Amino acid sequence: xxxxxxxxxVFALAFILLAGLLAxxxxxxxxxxxxxxxxxxxxxxxxxxxxxxxxxxxxxVGSLEADNIVDVRPEADGTVAAIAVDEGDTVRRGDLLVxxxxxxxxxxxxxxxxxxxRHRAELDNLATRLERNRGLFEKGAISRQAxxxxxxxxKTATARLNxxxxxxxxxxxxxxxxxxxxxxxxxxxxRSFYVGDYVSRGDRLFSLVDDDPLKxxxxxxxxxxxxxxxxxxxxxxxxxxxxETFQGEVVFVSPRVDPGSRTVAMKAAVPNADxxxxxxxxxxVELEIERRADALVVAEAAIVPRGGENFVFVVDDDDRAHExxxxxxxxxxxxxxxxxxxxxxxxxxxxxxxxxREGSLVTAGATTSANAGEG
Numbered sequence: 584x585x586x587x588x589x590x591x592x593v594f595a596l597a598f599i600l601l602a603g604l605l606a607x608x609x610x611x612x613x614x615x616x617x618x619x620x621x622x623x624x625x626x627x628x629x630x631x632x633x634x635x636x637x638x639x640x641x642x643x644v645g646s647l648e649a650d651n652i653v654d655v656r657p658e659a660d661g662t663v664a665a666i667a668v669d670e671g672d673t674v675r676r677g678d679l680l681v682x683x684x685x686x687x688x689x690x691x692x693x694x695x696x697x698x699x700x701r702h703r704a705e706l707d708n709l710a711t712r713l714e715r716n717r718g719l720f721e722k723g724a725i726s727r728q729a730x731x732x733x734x735x736x737x738k739t740a741t742a743r744l745n746x747x748x749x750x751x752x753x754x755x756x757x758x759x760x761x762x763x764x765x766x767x768x769x770x771x772x773x774r775s776f777y778v779g780d781y782v783s784r785g786d787r788l789f790s791l792v793d794d795d796p797l798k799x800x801x802x803x804x805x806x807x808x809x810x811x812x813x814x815x816x817x818x819x820x821x822x823x824x825x826x827e828t829f830q831g832e833v834v835f836v837s838p839r840v841d842p843g844s845r846t847v848a849m850k851a852a853v854p855n856a857d858x859x860x861x862x863x864x865x866x867x868v869e870l871e872i873e874r875r876a877d878a879l880v881v882a883e884a885a886i887v888p889r890g891g892e893n894f895v896f897v898v899d900d901d902d903r904a905h906e907x908x909x910x911x912x913x914x915x916x917x918x919x920x921x922x923x924x925x926x927x928x929x930x931x932x933x934x935x936x937x938x939x940r941e942g943s944l945v946t947a948g949a950t951t952s953a954n955a956g957e958g
Contacts, residue, residue, distance in 0.1 A: 624946040627935035629898055630882045632925045637878035639913040641870045645801030647821070647853070649862040651767055651793035655680060656785050659688075659760040663780050670773050670789070674765045681788060683761040692758050695751035702744040709737045769793040770858070794862060795855045799831065801868045802846035810872040811836050817851040818869040821860065829853050829860065833870070873913075880918045885931045886911070895925060896932040896939050904932060904943045 661683030668680050713733045719725045772790035776782060799819055803811065815833045831853035840847055851868070853860065886909070887894045893911055896904040912920030925931065930947070932939065939945070 639873035692754040
């Protein structure tokens, strides 16, 4: 072989070796590109399914009403002589509200008293004469007719006295009607009359409202009728006082079910000593119908509703999330009862579910109680 041929042979061998080396390097890159990336753990928050007491509550709506309300009206005609209460004042039962001019009725009563005294004196005189004349009759000093006439005069005088006493009682009642007093403890409403005004019998003067306690009337579905008891606690909220809850108790359960709505009417008494609640306000009502000591509960935030069903993600010991279908029971603020699908002590995801699928690897950034998400 010539020197030229040897050189070409060496060059060809080097080219083959270089091509093989490049091929080997290229194959490693393809294998590296084909390998799956490491699984990334999804950050979540978890809570423990726990057995604890649970209050089963029923929500309803109603309206606040005064325990007692009346329009104050005079029972007699007359001129207003005095007004003893201002609008909005709290009055006690029997307190003076309004006084009418009583001079005329007082004079009528005085005349009636005088007539009673006159007729009583006349009757006393006749009684004395009759007693004396009975003795004379027994002695034969007067006739039977004379005695009978005196007895008739006594009966007539008795009738006149009775009539005079009736007239006096009527005058006394008329005088009483010139004084208007509070029939119960309450607050005086707005008025549109003044001292000196002439009012007639039956005119509306103002309203008197007994607002402590107030009553709230509401309804509940008939299926709960066997669990409704007098004295059951009730929470009441009104829109004008957001964030505040007023406690009351059931004082009335209707003995019948409304055939149209299939509901039962109820009333609860709500203390209102500070007067912050007002009759006529719309009220949201929550009624405790049952308290369970051993309910299995999770945070309400753990529930994932989908297609009319409910699910939760349960985290196993390998930090894998598994979807479980659950049956829900009663709800309380921030938590919900689980009747099936989860066991006590299991960890459930309460935040971050939207990033999960069956078997996802998770890392729990925070662990909360069953009340996670409350508020």
